[in-house]
Amino acid sequence: MFSVKDPIPLDLRSRVVYKFTCxxxxxxxxxxxxxxxxxxxxxxxxxxxxxxxxxxxxxxQAFRCLANKICFSIVDCAPNKLQLLxxxxxxxxxxxxxxxxxxxxxxxxxxxxxYSLCSNGLFNLFVYxxxxxxx
Numbered sequence: 001m002f003s004v005k006d007p008i009p010l011d012l013r014s015r016v017v018y019k020f021t022c023x024x025x026x027x028x029x030x031x032x033x034x035x036x037x038x039x040x041x042x043x044x045x046x047x048x049x050x051x052x053x054x055x056x057x058x059x060x061q062a063f064r065c066l067a068n069k070i071c072f073s074i075v076d077c078a079p080n081k082l083q084l085l086x087x088x089x090x091x092x093x094x095x096x097x098x099x100x101x102x103x104x105x106x107x108x109x110x111x112x113x114x115y116s117l118c119s120n121g122l123f124n125l126f127v128y129x130x131x132x133x134x135x
Contacts, residue, residue, distance in 0.1 A: 010074060011038035017076040017088045020044065020053050020099070023066035029053050029099035032088040034081060041069050052099045 014036055020029040029052055033040040044053040045067055057064045075091055078084040092100055 011041070011069065012036050013074060013077065015078050015080070015084050016074045017078075017084065017091055019073050019075045019091075019095075019097070020071055021073075022056065022063060022099075023068075023071055024060060024063040027056060027099050028095070028097040029056075030075065030088065030091050030095060030097045032084050034084065037072065037074065038069070041072050044072075045069075052101060056099055 015034050016037055017030065017032045018037060018040070020031070022028070031040070031044075044051050045057070046054075048054050053067075057067050076087045078087050
């Protein structure tokens with residue numbers, strides 16, 4: 001059976017975890033956005049001075065010329081902000097991207113426990129087991 005709805009274009013999806021891969025040097029960054037991906041991509045490439053992607057691209061004219069929306073891909077999505085933040089943290093942990101320079105962070109252990117206690121489902125079990133075996 002097929003859907004009568006048109007699929008949402010990738011750049012108009014929201015609540016996604018995305019990955020940027022620099023076309024010039026293959027450095028990568030993983031982030032999340034609750035807004036349309038195209039909005040966040042535009043900010044990252046042109047005007048967000050605090051962005052690690054923007055700062056990286058400012059280091060080289062060649063990197064700036066090669067950077068465009070094709071350098072961004074969706075790696076995961078989530079139905080709510082809490083799951084989105086947890087999935088972003090997991091992807092950062094798994095992939096260890098070179099441009100993610102966390103200056104300060106919250107202890108996600110409490111978030112994982114809180115989420116596991118407040119919700120039910122396979123995703124919660126996976127997060128709990130991940131904590132037991134990987135931390």
